[in-house]
Amino acid sequence: MTRSSATAARLDSASGLVTTRERWPGDTLARVDQADRGNGPCGHCDLGTLAFCDGFARRTVTSLMRVQCTLRFEAHDTLFREGDTGVAVFNVVSGAVKVYKLMPDGRRQITGFFFRGDMFGFCLDGDYAYTAEAVTPLSVCRLPMQRLHELSETAPEVQHRILLRMTAKLAQFHDHVLLLGRKTARERVATFLLALSERARRRGDPASPIPLAMGRVDIADYVGLTVETVSRTMTAFKREGLIDLPSPNHVAIPDTQALRAASDGSA
Amino acid sequence: MTRSSATAARLDSASGLVTTRERWPGDTLARVDQADRGNGPCGHCDLGTLAFCDGFARRTVTSLMRVQCTLRFEAHDTLFREGDTGVAVFNVVSGAVKVYKLMPDGRRQITGFFFRGDMFGFCLDGDYAYTAEAVTPLSVCRLPMQRLHELSETAPEVQHRILLRMTAKLAQFHDHVLLLGRKTARERVATFLLALSERARRRGDPASPIPLAMGRVDIADYVGLTVETVSRTMTAFKREGLIDLPSPNHVAIPDTQALRAASDGSA
DNA sequence: CGCAAGTTTGATGGTGCTCAACCATAGTGG
DNA sequence: CCACTATGGTTGAGCACCATCAAACTTGCG
Numbered sequence: 032m033t034r035s036s037a038t039a040a041r042l043d044s045a046s047g048l049v050t051t052r053e054r055w056p057g058d059t060l061a062r063v064d065q066a067d068r069g070n071g072p073c074g075h076c077d078l079g080t081l082a083f084c085d086g087f088a089r090r091t092v093t094s095l096m097r098v099q100c101t102l103r104f105e106a107h108d109t110l111f112r113e114g115d116t117g118v119a120v121f122n123v124v125s126g127a128v129k130v131y132k133l134m135p136d137g138r139r140q141i142t143g144f145f146f147r148g149d150m151f152g153f154c155l156d157g158d159y160a161y162t163a164e165a166v167t168p169l170s171v172c173r174l175p176m177q178r179l180h181e182l183s184e185t186a187p188e189v190q191h192r193i194l195l196r197m198t199a200k201l202a203q204f205h206d207h208v209l210l211l212g213r214k215t216a217r218e219r220v221a222t223f224l225l226a227l228s229e230r231a232r233r234r235g236d237p238a239s240p241i242p243l244a245m246g247r248v249d250i251a252d253y254v255g256l257t258v259e260t261v262s263r264t265m266t267a268f269k270r271e272g273l274i275d276l277p278s279p280n281h282v283a284i285p286d287t288q289a290l291r292a293a294s295d296g297s298a
Numbered sequence: 299m300t301r302s303s304a305t306a307a308r309l310d311s312a313s314g315l316v317t318t319r320e321r322w323p324g325d326t327l328a329r330v331d332q333a334d335r336g337n338g339p340c341g342h343c344d345l346g347t348l349a350f351c352d353g354f355a356r357r358t359v360t361s362l363m364r365v366q367c368t369l370r371f372e373a374h375d376t377l378f379r380e381g382d383t384g385v386a387v388f389n390v391v392s393g394a395v396k397v398y399k400l401m402p403d404g405r406r407q408i409t410g411f412f413f414r415g416d417m418f419g420f421c422l423d424g425d426y427a428y429t430a431e432a433v434t435p436l437s438v439c440r441l442p443m444q445r446l447h448e449l450s451e452t453a454p455e456v457q458h459r460i461l462l463r464m465t466a467k468l469a470q471f472h473d474h475v476l477l478l479g480r481k482t483a484r485e486r487v488a489t490f491l492l493a494l495s496e497r498a499r500r501r502g503d504p505a506s507p508i509p510l511a512m513g514r515v516d517i518a519d520y521v522g523l524t525v526e527t528v529s530r531t532m533t534a535f536k537r538e539g540l541i542d543l544p545s546p547n548h549v550a551i552p553d554t555q556a557l558r559a560a561s562d563g564s565a
Numbered sequence: 566c567g568c569a570a571g572t573t574t575g576a577t578g579g580t581g582c583t584c585a586a587c588c589a590t591a592g593t594g595g
Numbered sequence: 596c597c598a599c600t601a602t603g604g605t606t607g608a609g610c611a612c613c614a615t616c617a618a619a620c621t622t623g624c625g
Binding site (some may be wrong): 133134135136138139142152153154156160161175180183184187190191193194195197200201202204205206208209211212213214223252253254255295296297298 | 370376393399401402403406407411421422423427428446447450454455457458460461462464467468469472473474475476478479480481518519521533562563564
């Protein structure tokens with residue numbers, strides 16, 4: 032069974048897991064997953080070494096377990112909105128998340144995609160600066176920022192790990208700003224596909240037939256182009272043999288070096 | 299006297315301060331300022347509450363003082379380059395810094411400007427992801443990242459403060475990505491000028507006749523346009539009465555709301 | 566089968582880039 | 596004191612790239 036009773040199913044039990052409605056602000060769509068199942072350090076997820084709590088002292092992991100909360104969302108569900116008071120950070124257990132900002136006239140810029148093992152929703156004081164929305168069915172591990180802060184008094188490694196994640200994200204932003212500010216349409220699309228491929232490789236997944244979790248519109252709103260330009264560019268790449276598109280949502284990269292050349296204009 | 303013997307002066311004593319050549323990698327241009335003069339918590343700068351060490355426990359401040367180092371640069375000096383191993387973070391005491399990435403064919407994207415009180419050069423493991431260059435004569439407080447990390451074992455507030463700075467920077471990046479990905483030339487320039495004005499206001503400086511520390515080329519490379527477009531846009535704003543340009547390096551904003559309307563297309 | 570959503574393709578036009586010249590200011594040396 | 600130069604900023608003409616508008620195609624689903 033996939034889901035027989037549509038919206039209602041999301042609020043009570045489904046897929047054999049005990050779930051309850053979540054009470055936190057903005058989380059009306061979330062289902063809380065109370066089942067323990069996973070090889071992760073805290074037993075609540077199967078992220079293994081990708082888990083936020085991986086490698087922490089037993090005591091620290093226990094503290095995190097107590098405040099941790101695994102949530103599930105459907106595609107297109109909103110996790111939180113720009114302007115909501117930021118109270119928690121999220122770790123993606125499975126699925127994909129997009130994070131975006133809107134302009135008054137509806138223009139949208141996606142500022143990040145997050146996949147298995149990624150952390151998002153950094154906020155210390157103040158509100159979320161962006162909206163987070165599930166791209167696919169999604170499972171996330173939520174950690175209240177306040178408790179993380181308290182915990183870091185006694186366990187500085189917690190804060191240090193957040194620092195590491197944020198540093199990585201900052202470096203990513205520098206690259207993305209370069210892409211948006213100075214790259215051509217071809218270079219943007221090539222860079223985007225390469226980044227997905229690189230990421231897959233780093234995670235041990237095959238680097239070449241990569242699945243595209245997001246649609247063309249989302250890609251466009253991420254690389255600062257229109258759907259049409261993204262589509263045209265990808266078919267152009269296909270014509271030129273730079274990529275193959277077995278299906279609209281799968282991209283094969285026969286020659287990484289060639290695509291890399293296309294990604295910075297050295298082609 | 300301003301400076302009589304040009305380049306040589308930079309390497310020995312100048313302006314009445316005892317200076318020596320700095321030995322750290324990439325810092326061949328820096329002069330180390332060994333004079334104590336300032337109202338800051340550690341006595342090495344006059345940043346006051348803007349100082350990184352402001353509000354820390356006496357013991358923590360002392361630790362920071364011992365590893366701290368105040369450096370001076372001339373405009374166009376390079377502090378560090380993309381690819382250099384990242385060993386320290388910097389706090390701007392006076393002057394302005396730009397941080398940028400280059401593409402193989404010379405295209406440049408400035409990813410940030412930093413002014414009095416700003417912190418840059420975050421790096422944990424690995425290399426700097428960008429080049430940092432002085433825009434004006436510059437004075438910075440350098441803190442070795444390694445010691446900050448060690449210090450945070452006993453003083454978690456150190457790491458927490460870095461976290462705060464990084465969170466702010468992340469939020470800025472979200473805004474800037476929106477600007478680069480989705481805004482028109484007019485909106486970009488308006489947003490840039492408003493951000494400078496806002497910043498001045500927050501720091502207690504007058505919000506309206508704001509000095510432009512950087513040239514048109516730098517502005518263009520920051521907002522993802524060409525010099526010509528930036529120049530044209532600014533004179534257009536002047537024609538329309540949105541701004542005034544008493545000199546090329548000073549912008550007056552008669553009506554903030556009007557400029558704000560121009561910054562997000564609600565005009 | 567018909568509909569909806571997503572993707573692709575086509576025709577056309579506008580925004581901002583390119584190339585080029587001109588102007589303003591400050592510094593330099595005769 | 597005044598060319599002379601260098602640097603940075605402004606202005607103009609033409610064009611390219613990508614956005615816009617429009618329509619056809621594909622796929623999945625009721």
